């Protein structure tokens with residue numbers, strides 16, 4: 001992440017993005033407030049400065065992407081976050097989604113399998129403000145057993161199946177938001193864990209994510 005300015009122009013573009021997200025059906029005011037507070041252009045290469053607030057995904061390094069703002073808003077809204085929730089994110093990528101979660105005041109644990117991307121988290125710009133955000137290098141399929149159980153699990157890569165370890169690391173009553181791969185696209189699912197350990201699945205819109213891969217890279 002590079003250091004840069006958050007100008008009035010950037011702030012204005014961000015406000016317009018919030019209008020776009022509202023038009024597309026995002027209603028959670030806490031989510032919109034967090035997105036309005038986080039300068040997305042800080043998480044992109046400076047070449048994208050002018051277009052950082054378009055509702056589009058962009059390439060970051062290692063062939064990965066920063067999720068589209070609508071996708072970030074949609075997944076975050078589905079999580080139904082409560083103050084002090086413990087949230088596990090799989091796929092740190094650009095750190096943008098993690099920053100939005102941290103801005104909402106929940107405790108965030110985020111895992112990345114690409115060493116190069118993980119190394120960049122050491123320069124996280126809001127380190128002093130977001131003391132509730134912790135970065136890990138590892139395989140998301142394994143989760144973080146040491147820090148489990150979690151109230152919420154958010155997967156930000158296309159999962160070929162529902163990872164059993166991550167269901168095991170959910171608290172009873174906890175929720176997982178996961179884009180489950182169906183070949184051409186991914187179906188967004190919200191899985192709620194019952195007190196008896198069983199699960200309830202709700203299906204939402206289709207999205208397009210980079211794949212959730214096994215093992216660490218680097």
Ligand code: SAH
Pocket residue numbers: 064065066067090091092093094095096097098111112113114117138139140141156157210211212213214215
């Ligand atoms: N949340 C990110 C989205 C990045 S794209 C953002 O806001 O920018 C998905 C990320 O998931 C990629 O960085 C990819 O390397 C990572 N990823 C894929 N499989 C993974 C796994 N098994 N464990 C951890 N991270 C994984």
